[in-house]
Amino acid sequence: MLITTLRRRGVRIAAVGLAFMLVAAACSDDNDNGDGDGDGDSGGGGDAVRTVEVATLTGGLDGYDIESVAWNGYWYSRYNLGSVVMMAGMGVPLEPPMEAVMAMAAAIDQGPEGGEHVVMPMNANLIQAVYAGGDATFANAFNGDPNDFTNWLWSPEALDTRLLPSAQAQTILKEIEWAKLFNNGGWAGTPTDDFGAMDRFKGVVLFAEAKAQARFALDNLRNANGLFVAEARFENDAVVTDGSAGSDADQFMMLTALSDLRLTLSNAADFNGVYGDSEYLAALESEVDALFGLLEDVKPATILGQSQAAQAMVWFATATTDEALRERALDRLDALGDELADVSPSGVVEQARAIRGLLESSRVLGNEAHLDAAVDLFVEMMAAYDGATGSFDGVGTLDTWEIGDIIGALNSLRFNATDVVRRSDVETALTGFFEATVNVGGLLRSAPPKEMEASPFEVERLADPVYFAYPGMPTPDAAGGPNGSSSVDVAVIGFDAAAGVWSPADTRYDTAGAMHASNEMFWVWGFQNGFPVVPGTTVRAGSETGEGVIEVVATEFAFGPVSLDLAPGEQVTLRLRNEGAIVHNLEIAELGVFVEAAPGQVTEVTFTVPVDSAASEFFCNIPGHREAGMEGAVTSG
Numbered sequence: 001m002l003i004t005t006l007r008r009r010g011v012r013i014a015a016v017g018l019a020f021m022l023v024a025a026a027c028s029d030d031n032d033n034g035d036g037d038g039d040g041d042s043g044g045g046g047d048a049v050r051t052v053e054v055a056t057l058t059g060g061l062d063g064y065d066i067e068s069v070a071w072n073g074y075w076y077s078r079y080n081l082g083s084v085v086m087m088a089g090m091g092v093p094l095e096p097p098m099e100a101v102m103a104m105a106a107a108i109d110q111g112p113e114g115g116e117h118v119v120m121p122m123n124a125n126l127i128q129a130v131y132a133g134g135d136a137t138f139a140n141a142f143n144g145d146p147n148d149f150t151n152w153l154w155s156p157e158a159l160d161t162r163l164l165p166s167a168q169a170q171t172i173l174k175e176i177e178w179a180k181l182f183n184n185g186g187w188a189g190t191p192t193d194d195f196g197a198m199d200r201f202k203g204v205v206l207f208a209e210a211k212a213q214a215r216f217a218l219d220n221l222r223n224a225n226g227l228f229v230a231e232a233r234f235e236n237d238a239v240v241t242d243g244s245a246g247s248d249a250d251q252f253m254m255l256t257a258l259s260d261l262r263l264t265l266s267n268a269a270d271f272n273g274v275y276g277d278s279e280y281l282a283a284l285e286s287e288v289d290a291l292f293g294l295l296e297d298v299k300p301a302t303i304l305g306q307s308q309a310a311q312a313m314v315w316f317a318t319a320t321t322d323e324a325l326r327e328r329a330l331d332r333l334d335a336l337g338d339e340l341a342d343v344s345p346s347g348v349v350e351q352a353r354a355i356r357g358l359l360e361s362s363r364v365l366g367n368e369a370h371l372d373a374a375v376d377l378f379v380e381m382m383a384a385y386d387g388a389t390g391s392f393d394g395v396g397t398l399d400t401w402e403i404g405d406i407i408g409a410l411n412s413l414r415f416n417a418t419d420v421v422r423r424s425d426v427e428t429a430l431t432g433f434f435e436a437t438v439n440v441g442g443l444l445r446s447a448p449p450k451e452m453e454a455s456p457f458e459v460e461r462l463a464d465p466v467y468f469a470y471p472g473m474p475t476p477d478a479a480g481g482p483n484g485s486s487s488v489d490v491a492v493i494g495f496d497a498a499a500g501v502w503s504p505a506d507t508r509y510d511t512a513g514a515m516h517a518s519n520e521m522f523w524v525w526g527f528q529n530g531f532p533v534v535p536g537t538t539v540r541a542g543s544e545t546g547e548g549v550i551e552v553v554a555t556e557f558a559f560g561p562v563s564l565d566l567a568p569g570e571q572v573t574l575r576l577r578n579e580g581a582i583v584h585n586l587e588i589a590e591l592g593v594f595v596e597a598a599p600g601q602v603t604e605v606t607f608t609v610p611v612d613s614a615a616s617e618f619f620c621n622i623p624g625h626r627e628a629g630m631e632g633a634v635t636s637g
Ligand SMILES: [Cu+2]
Pocket: 583, 584, 585, 620, 621, 622, 625, 630
C-alpha cells in the first residue's frame, strides 16, 4: 500500500528536481556554498540559485519524500489537536447548550435525503482554556466504543493545570486553521454533497472552541495594562493570577491567533457560510486593533520574540480593516526584519526563528536584504546539519516547540525562497529532519490504526491509499500506560550522538510546543498555508522576468489560459500567478516541469521545450484539483 503511494508520487518529486535544475541552469553560475557572505549582486532576485548539499537520512524509509512529510504533518497535526481539545479533558470545560450543538449539526448536515450524517460523540471534553500540559496516557480502560470520549480522557491528576498564553494562542490558531479546512467546500464538501458532514461538524465545533478560548483570554488572562499574563489558574470557578505580564513572544502570538480568528469571521461568506458571527466580530475588531496599539512599540529582546512579532505583524496587517494601522504594522515588520538581519543566533533553533521572521518581511515587503539574510542563515544552519542522522552539531535535545521552529523555517524557505536557494536541498533537509525526529525519533507517541480513521474527505479518497502512519509507530494501546496513550507529541526528544539516534527524553505533553509544531507541520501540506497575503501588497515574485514569459493564473479551481503553446526548441519561462485562496501548482508531466505558488504568490520556472516534445496537457497535481477543473492543453506551435 505504502509503496504504491510513494511510487506514484515519485513522479512528481522527480519533476520538481528537474524543474529546479533547469532554473539553476538558466540563471547565473553562482555556487556559493557556505561562506555566508550573501551575493549582494542581484537587485532583482532570482539571478542566482544557491545550492547546499544535504545528505539523505540513513535508515529512513525507502521513498520517504516531501509529500510523505506533508501527509504525515497533516495527520499528526490532526491527531494532536483533536485529542487535546475534544477528548483529553485538557482545560477549563466548555459546555455549550445542547440546543446550540444540535443547531450547529443541522446547519452542516445534508438532511434526511441521504449522504453522511453527524454522529454526536458521547462525553466530549470541549474546553474554553487549555492547560499547559500533562501526561497523555488514558485514564480509563477502553470500553469498546471509540465514539465514547471517556475512552480518550487523560488522568486529571496528572495534568499541569496552568493556563499559559502561548498554549492558548497556539491552540486557537490550530483550531482555526483546521476549521477553515473542514468547511472548505473543495475539501470536505458542502451541505449538498453526500460526504464530509462529520468533518464539517468538527470544523464548527473547533471554531466554537476557538471563539470561546479567545474570549476567555481577552476577558480573563490579561492584566491591568491589557497585556496577557505569564500564567494563571482556574480555581473554584475563578481565574487566579498574580498579573505579571507574559513574554513579548506571548503577546505577539496572541495577536496572531486573534487576527486569524478575525480574518475568518470577516469572511462570513466563505467556509460554507458557517463561521459568520457579526456580533462577535464587532467586539473583536476593536480589541485586536487596541492590542496592536499596545504592542506596536514593543521591541522584543529575544529572537523568538522578534520572529513572533514579525509573523504577528503580517497576520494583523492582513486582518485589520484600518489602513493606517496596516501601514504601521508593515513599517514594524520592516524594522523587525532589519533587527533579525542583524542578530547573532546562538544555534540552529535561533537561526530557524530568525529565518521564519525574515522570510515574512521579504515575502510581504519584497525586502531582498532580509531574503539574503534568511538564506545566509539557512546555509549556516545546514553547515551544522548531519543529514545522515537528522541532527545538528552540539544539539543534545530538542523540545516540541524547537522542532516546530525548525520545521517552520525549512517549510517557509520552501515556499518563499526557492528562487534563491535550491528547492531540492531545502526539501531534503526538511524531509530528513522530519523523518528522523517525528517518526523514527518518537516525537509522535502513537498513531491510530487506519481502521479508526476511515477517510470522509473527497480529496483523501482520491489520494487513496492514504499515507498517514509511519511503519512501526505504536497504536495508542501499545504506547504506554495501563490503558494506552493518546496520539500526541512527547515534550522532548534527545539525540544519542554515539549511537546516532533520537529517542523520547520526556514523554509528558507540552501544549504550546505541540500546537506550535502542529501548526508548522500542517503548513507543509499545500492545501492550507500559514502565509497570509496582506491587502494592498504584492507578494515578491519568484524571480526576474524576461522574454518568452508565459503567465498562467490559478484560482479555485481553474487555470487561465487553458491552453499553452510551447514551440519545440524554444526557451520558455512559465510563470504561475496564484490568485486563489489556497496553494496551487502546474505540472507538465511529459516535460518534467513543475511550478507551485502559495496564495498571492508568483513563481516561475524556465526550461527549454524539447524538439521532440510530446507534451499534451498540464494540470494542478494537488489531490482533487485537477478533477475540479484545474487542467489544460499543451499545443506545439
Ligand atoms: Cu490547485
